[in-house]
Amino acid sequence: MVYFAPGKETFLHDVLDGLQRREKKIPCKYFYDERGSRLFDAICRTEEYYPTRTEVQILHNYAADMARLAGPGAVLVELGSGSGLKTRLLLEYLSRPAAFVPVDISRFRLMESSRELRSRFPRLKILPVCADFTAPFRLPEAAGRRVFYFPGSTIGNFSPEEAGELLGRLLEDAGPGGALLIGVDLKKDKRVLEAAYNDRSGMTAAFNRNVLRRLNDELGTGICTEKFTHRAFYNEAEGRIEMHLVSGAEQTIELAGETIRLRENESICTEHSYKYSLEDFQNLAGTFGASVERTWTDPARLFSVHYLARA
Numbered sequence: 001m002v003y004f005a006p007g008k009e010t011f012l013h014d015v016l017d018g019l020q021r022r023e024k025k026i027p028c029k030y031f032y033d034e035r036g037s038r039l040f041d042a043i044c045r046t047e048e049y050y051p052t053r054t055e056v057q058i059l060h061n062y063a064a065d066m067a068r069l070a071g072p073g074a075v076l077v078e079l080g081s082g083s084g085l086k087t088r089l090l091l092e093y094l095s096r097p098a099a100f101v102p103v104d105i106s107r108f109r110l111m112e113s114s115r116e117l118r119s120r121f122p123r124l125k126i127l128p129v130c131a132d133f134t135a136p137f138r139l140p141e142a143a144g145r146r147v148f149y150f151p152g153s154t155i156g157n158f159s160p161e162e163a164g165e166l167l168g169r170l171l172e173d174a175g176p177g178g179a180l181l182i183g184v185d186l187k188k189d190k191r192v193l194e195a196a197y198n199d200r201s202g203m204t205a206a207f208n209r210n211v212l213r214r215l216n217d218e219l220g221t222g223i224c225t226e227k228f229t230h231r232a233f234y235n236e237a238e239g240r241i242e243m244h245l246v247s248g249a250e251q252t253i254e255l256a257g258e259t260i261r262l263r264e265n266e267s268i269c270t271e272h273s274y275k276y277s278l279e280d281f282q283n284l285a286g287t288f289g290a291s292v293e294r295t296w297t298d299p300a301r302l303f304s305v306h307y308l309a310r311a
Contacts, residue, residue, distance in 0.1 A: 002140060004131035005105050012219055012256055019253065019260045019268070026211055028157055028243075028271040029132060032106040033214050039207040041083055046199040050192070051153055052085075054303040055183050059089040062296045062305070066181055067093035069294060069307050075144040077101040079133045079154070079170075084113035086151045090181075091121060098144030099125040105132050134158075134166070139173070146178040153185035153303070156240070156273040163274070164288035171290055171310050180290070180308040186301055187275045190234045197232035197241050197273075205230035208243060208270055221253050231267065239280075243271040278304060286311060 006014070011030065018025040031040070044052040059066075070076070072095035078087055081102035091100065100117065104110040107130050114128045131137040139146075148170050155163050170180050197204055208230045215221040228245040235242050244267035253260040262268075276284070281304070282292045291311040297304045 001110070002127075002129045002131070002138070004129065004135075004137040005107065006132050008218065015215060015219065016255055016258065019255065020258070023269065024260075024262075024267070025269040026215075029105055029134065030214065031207065031211055031270070032104075032109065033210075034106070034108040036207060036210045036214070037082075037106050037109045039203060039210055043199065043203045043207060044083075046201055046203055048195040048199045049204075050196055050302050051183075051185055054298050054300075055151060055153075055305065056086060056089065058296050058298055058303065058305050059086055063089050063093045065294070065296070066090060066305070066307065067095065070094060070147045070179065070181070071145060072096050073098050073144045074147045075099045075101065075142045076147055076149055077103065077139065078149040078151070079103050080105075080150070080152060081113050081128075082109055082152065084117055087113075087117065087149070088120060090149065091117070091124070097124060099127055099140075099142035101127045101129060101139060101142065103129045103131055103133050103137075105130070146174045148174055148178070148180045148182075150180060150182040151305075153183050153273070155182060156185055156275065157271060158274070159272070160274060160284055164284050167285055167290050167308065168288040171308065178309075179293075182306050182308060184281050184304045184306060185273070185275050186297070186304055187239065187277050187280075188302060190236065192302075193234045193241055193275065194232065197243060198230075204232065204243075208232075208245060211270060212245065215253075215255075219255060221255050223253055224251065227251055228268075238272075239275055241271070241273040241275070242269060243273070244269050281306065 075098050081104045110128050127140040209225050212223045212225045227248045231244045231246050246267045247262040290308045292306050294307040
């Protein structure tokens, strides 16, 4: 396994920088320690969280088409490999893939999914990379046409400008003839969106607060997690879900010799998740040098998967 994941110093720097801002934030990539990864898997099984089951259904219906576009002998590079469920569906249809390169910031998720995939595809060369794919990292050498796979609408965690720049960089990294297969969540009824991030079982709330437990365990902040409540809502003007941790009282956080003060009802933003129309996403891709060659959706147009190449 190759490691490029952020270490403790980077974690400390990112959290301190975020909490010292006027509008406090914690980068959402730090959700995914072992417990956070398991909680997210539980979220994906809730009744309200439609993206995972809808994307899986799209793959059941169209994975053969996607595999034909990827072509024989491809090197499939998955960003944010997670549980590997969607990957298995795609790999079933790929013709003689040269290698599979799962990339994830969570070592736990990466090791678990790689073990399962090796068991299922014993002849497939699997080259896991533990890395933060939002920063440059080196991919292992593998001969074949490079196709990036970016499922789960993780692209929504970036602002449109950041998302476009990332798309451009990935297609550049894919090289001549390379491509990008990407999942994108679509704009829809506000009630459906907000329910997906406020499930009745409380899984998303526990997932959100878990990042505070991680700060306590790894950075020694001593935060009282019970003094924070989960809040998620759709910001229609910005076209995004916003997820926050709201302080229920005046309190302080001690971090690296700094004291961060929170007012009662002040929030820490932990995630933005942008939603797109099909036209919006195609225009965004085009602005940054990518061309949407094919698009697949479910009948209700809840979710979409796009095949991108260089324009």
